[in-house]
Amino acid sequence: MAAEQETVDGRRLRGERRRAQIIEATLAIVRRDGATGVTHRTVAKEAGITTSLTLYYFATLDDLLVAALTSVTDTYTHRIRRLMDTDEDPLDGLAHLIAESAGPGRERALAERELSTLAARRPALRPIARRWRDNVAELARTRSDDEDAIEALVALTDGLCTAILLDDHEADPDHIRALLGKTLFGDAP
Amino acid sequence: MAAEQETVDGRRLRGERRRAQIIEATLAIVRRDGATGVTHRTVAKEAGITTSLTLYYFATLDDLLVAALTSVTDTYTHRIRRLMDTDEDPLDGLAHLIAESAGPGRERALAERELSTLAARRPALRPIARRWRDNVAELARTRSDDEDAIEALVALTDGLCTAILLDDHEADPDHIRALLGKTLFGDAP
DNA sequence: CAATTAGTTGTACTATCGTACAAGTAGTAC
């Protein structure tokens, strides 16, 4: 009844769409200019609306950043879950995902890094920011129950992304897959 | 002669001292409030001087950030070099350094992360930002010539620091040492 | 239909920022 009530009210639906539009505009800004580029004015302009709207839906700048981090993290969560739900080698999928940081996924990976770094100074963001690592750990657990190896694999994925983003490090999926395998299994099966 | 000329001019010496003071104040701001807290005014206030002075020595905000990144990277470089110059187990020293990210070294580690992340959008900063990874790789090379293992170890150190900073992850030096050893040698010697 | 709720628009305030610029002080060279 209450749940039905909520979806029926067209205003709320429109509000949700507007909210999503604003979050998308925020992410576009982060990807293009970095987290520091996010202001109510830049987001409003990107979304083609007034700042009053961004303020109506997100009372503070912080709210915008939190929503952006949540959104980008959701994206990664879906990606990794899909890797786990397939018959293919999940480590191979993960290697490809990491390798994307050098190409089509670079902006998104950098946005994730910049936004998640905010979590270090904001304990409230920790649960969101940790989800990437939790997701990778969960994926690793489908192939190993060695907790140390799993922990190392999670750290390795983080570190490889860092190298790619900050160093233009080599991003060959096969090479990355080998490193992941070595770390999780001791050899590289 | 020219070098001698430079150190004799008392004005230049004072300038260098002033410059170092400003960089130190910048780092204090980064550690306390993050890279976004760095403005000419906040730095000037922290150093007890006027913004005209910060501007005299660092024409742009960017110059300040670059100097701060260089400084914090120098600190880490010295630390790691010292680990290599000792008879002790360098991996053990590295593990302790990483573990510091959970305690006394947390602010510095976070500052390094925030500043080095700037390098992703500024190719000119890459050489500076990569030095941490180069240093760790060099340390690893004193113990292994397996380039894949070395690359994995570097990424692992990055990832472990991330987990500590963003997640309040466990930071037991012995545990970290074991992970480092496993990654570099296949076992944990 | 009136009242309430959700969304939208617009104005304006205070605060802070990066930076330009001029004037002054102090140290050095010739």
Added chain:
DNA sequence: GTACTACTTGTACGATAGTACAACTAATTG
């Protein structure tokens, strides 16, 4: 001693930011 150089102080401008607030429009409820 003069000219030059390095450093220091102070003022002020234009721009942008976060945010408060009021008024209005549209949708929903009873």
